[in-house]
Amino acid sequence: MTDVDLSVRVGSVALPDPVMTASGTAGHGAELGAYVDLAALGAVVVKSLSPEPWAGNPAPRLRPTPAGMINSVGLQGPGVRRWLADELPELVATGARVVASIWGRTVEEYEVAAELLASAPPEVVAVEVNVSCPNLKDGRRMFAQSPEATHQVLATTAACGRPRWAKLTPATADLVAVAAAAVDGGAEALTLVNTVPGMVIDLDRRRPALGGGSGGLSGPAIHPVAVRAVFECRAALADVAIVGAGGVVDGETAVELMLAGADAVQVGTATFADPRACLRVRDGIERWCRDHGVSRVAELQGAAHDRS
DSSP: OOOOBOOEEETTEEESSSEEEOTTSSOSSSGGGGTSOGGGSSBEEOOOBOSSOBOOOOSOOEEEETTEEEEOOOOOBOOHHHIIIIIHHHHHHTTOOEEEEEOOSSHHHHHHHHHHHTTSOTTEEEEEEEOOSBOGGGTTOBGGGOHHHHHHHHHTTGGGOSOEEEEEOSOSSOHHHHHHHHHHTTOSEEEEOOOEEEOOEETTTTEESBTTBSEEEESGGGHHHHHHHHHHHHHHOTTSEEEEESSOOSHHHHHHHHHHTOSEEEEOTHHHHOTTHHHHHHHHHHHHHHHTTOSBGGGGTTTTSOOO
16 A cells, blocks of 8 residues: 545545644744645644733743643733734645634623634634633633533634534533533534643742643643543544544554544644644654555544444
8 A cells, every 4th residue: 555545524624634733832823834834734723812812821831741741821812803914814825724713701702703703714714612711700610611601602603604613621520511512502523622720839939830820731641531532522422523632742642533533633732842743643644554554544533432
């Protein structure tokens, strides 16, 4: 075998290969274009955007951990309006397929962000609705920790006029119920998973190491969490598209998520150590398929489930 068909579909969105960047790890524009041909990736998922500019959390924002990192960047961004005018054109010029990511502190902010994206060019092929952030009306509880709040957010973002992917947290009592609520609210796909809440203490200062206090743990440490989340949601929601994220560092970790039920994967933390990580993962998937006699990468989707 010399050729492997890497093309996949995430719901109604066709991609030439299953590897994307993960939101929050590749900037808002064409930053990684200095290292990789962004058009060669399945898609570029940009850092989450609120309707208006947002300053994010105080420094320090990042801290390495034994198997990844923890961050408290706080969703800093230029806002949807400025992104559309200032950063998206350069990204589109690379030939990349773009997935915009939005967030809000209230349901109304999500709605405004979605409405603003209605004017985006067709190169923005989908909108990832990041509901894994705190809900102002519910203290520090995330939208994605409540099926009702998740449904409400997804239902109010239809104005973007594009397929919506719900980005969910594994830090909830019933992930499948939240995922089902997202789909019922209009999500065409699920992105599983966002970072896992955590904290690091600075031993010398005897205080939290991050300026925002707690943060989100990412990298290889959360990969088994992501695999379990994808597997459970695929078992419960057989016809829903899933994008796997969490600790994807090579072809094998990507294939594992696809076998669990993912249609495609996102690479995030690995790009901090190697900005070419997405292409390395893509090549690793292709090599794994060749070695195991797989002619179409889409055949891997959900193969770990016993469907006999």
